[in-house]
Amino acid sequence: MALPIEPTAVQTLAALTPDLIKASQVGTKAIAASIAISTTAASTALAEYAIGTAAVGATAEKPEVFGSVLILTVIPETIVIFGLVVALLLII
Template identity: 45%
Template sequence: MTRKGLFVASLVAMTALLAGLSSLLLWQSPAQAAEALAGGGLDPVVMRWGFVAAALATGISSLGAAYAVAAVGTAAVGALAEKPELFGRAIILVGLAEGIAIYGVIVSVLILNRLG
């Protein structure tokens, strides 16, 4: 199996694991759902999908950032091997790729604030 194929397989496995864990952790029992509705809270179905959306926003953006950092990082290391004075430019590009994950976390926080 090639490196790219292995990377794609691990990406799919991590996404499936994230989806499985989030679905196991978020389903409430009917008694808890009735108690939440009686307490004046949001509909449990809305809360459930809000939590799924927040988890997916963080998870998918983190996977995208990991892919971007891998691509930019390897190119940056190759460029630094030939011209060490490019370190400042290379670290800025890697930082921009990391920003993708931070945007996902910000979106998750905004979603969770709307639910609370």
């Protein structure tokens, strides 16, 4: 019975396998990095959306609270920075 693939092809494939594994590792890392940055960015956006809405409302009522609500609004930004650091550590 004939093999589905030519023997020479099997050899070539075997030789290629370490490269393929390496390449797929790089790819997986890139995907992992993208998940790290995108999920944290989305979470930051979600958190800042809620805080920002309230902050604008509060500032409209009482302009002097601008400084404190600005701080509250930017607090979740740290989340995306964490994501970024993880992503950079993954791909460097």
